[in-house]
Amino acid sequence: QQPVQSPQAVILREGEDAVINCSSSKALYSVHWYRQKHGEAPVFLMILLKGGEQKGHDKISASFNEKKQQSSLYLTASQLSYSGTYFCGTGGGADGLTFGKGTHLIIQP
């Protein structure tokens, strides 16, 4: 089951904050976040594990609500380099990691 991301797209000015949400209809063991710039490969940002452990980026934070099966990615004081498409991924067991359709983030100067 593909996780659902919202919003589909966000346009911000440099320095503004953004929140990207990811929800799943299945119980989650972990949530993975990746960013992909146009024409490039996805790049790992963060993993959030059941139980509260996080692994990843020191300038981006995220939350993981196991009961609600949701995760949110927080981008504060956005920089031009934050532009790209953000994907959340769930699962990773026998069915593999399933990614959402992505959230397009555009940061304007």
Place this chain on the structure above:
Amino acid sequence: DSGVTQTPKHLITATGQRVTLRCSPRSGDLSVYWYQQSLDQGLQFLIQYYNGEERAKGNILERFSAQQFPDLHSELNLSSLELGDSALYFCASSLGGQQNTEAFFGQGTRLTVV
């Protein structure tokens, strides 16, 4: 540079043909994953191999197959190609399984079926 190498970068082929995409994982990584990315479907997981054995399977068509060799490189074989198979195919690798380990993506192979 993620350390994951995919060849070729671009491939143009006719419908009905067969192609092979190749992936060399990062040094030390045992898991290899294949993803298909198209505009309308996003990143679709196809298949995972861990140390030579199939570990997880996603939405991989029967016309597609993959394997991981003893040196841990992997190949994705696509046969009886259709126009709808045109997409960007990514390979990723990680040290362990996918649930709690970050994956590193290669630059992808862009397949165009004409």
